[in-house]
Amino acid sequence: QKRVKVLRRIIKMGAHFLASQNYNSLCALFSALNAAPIHRLKVAWSRVPSTYREQFNSWLSIFKRDFNHRALRTLLRKAGGSPCIPHIGVFLQDLVFIDEGNKKKVVYEALNGNEMLNFNKCVRIADRIKNLRLFQNERYSTKIKENRVVQKVLLAEFDKLKDVTEDQLWDMSTVVRDQDIKQANAPFHKLGGGAAKENAIPAPNPVSDEPVNVDKNNPLL
Numbered sequence: 001q002k003r004v005k006v007l008r009r010i011i012k013m014g015a016h017f018l019a020s021q022n023y024n025s026l027c028a029l030f031s032a033l034n035a036a037p038i039h040r041l042k043v044a045w046s047r048v049p050s051t052y053r054e055q056f057n058s059w060l061s062i063f064k065r066d067f068n069h070r071a072l073r074t075l076l077r078k079a080g081g082s083p084c085i086p087h088i089g090v091f092l093q094d095l096v097f098i099d100e101g102n103k104k105k106v107v108y109e110a111l112n113g114n115e116m117l118n119f120n121k122c123v124r125i126a127d128r129i130k131n132l133r134l135f136q137n138e139r140y141s142t143k144i145k146e147n148r149v150v151q152k153v154l155l156a157e158f159d160k161l162k163d164v165t166e167d168q169l170w171d172m173s174t175v176v177r178d179q180d181i182k183q184a185n186a187p188f189h190k191l192g193g194g195a196a197k198e199n200a201i202p203a204p205n206p207v208s209d210e211p212v213n214v215d216k217n218n219p220l221l
Helices: 002-019 023-034 042-047 050-058 066-078 088-101 119-134 148-161 166-185 193-199
Strands: 105-108 114-117
Touching (some): 002 023, 066 088
């Protein structure tokens, strides 16, 4: 049940990232939930209300790689003139592609076959950097204040996990998955009295499931 609450909370965070056009954080969040060690926890995901699962699945259309991330690029173009944090990976991909796909110097027949700097490559790189810097022109609401306490907590948590390997994550995921399946399939009477309430994985209460709606008074908007 705790895992269900965490999944719901993270998806609600993603809804706010989407509303505030923070595509960089949304991509990080989506990638984390879509990672194999998390995505394979079928029992926990089955307890997440359908509204939240639909919200999560809708992000797939944003970050799918079809046609060179066309969906995400379209959103970034539409975000012009409003606060937005773009997915930095798209711009880094473009810069690497331009740099590695074009020679530093080219031969110009008009200059008697002499090699000169590839100005076309430089112009394309400068154009991508210029487009990225355009997102720095629009700021978010002044109601958003820097919270150093939260930053320190996040950095401390990231530091704890920096040495965790993918194999360790997979092993932890396996233990959790097997535990969830065992508890989900266990007959209620075998769990025993109070232990049943503590160890069983109850279905979500539809009354307490808040819809994934973004607060209109959110200072991020």
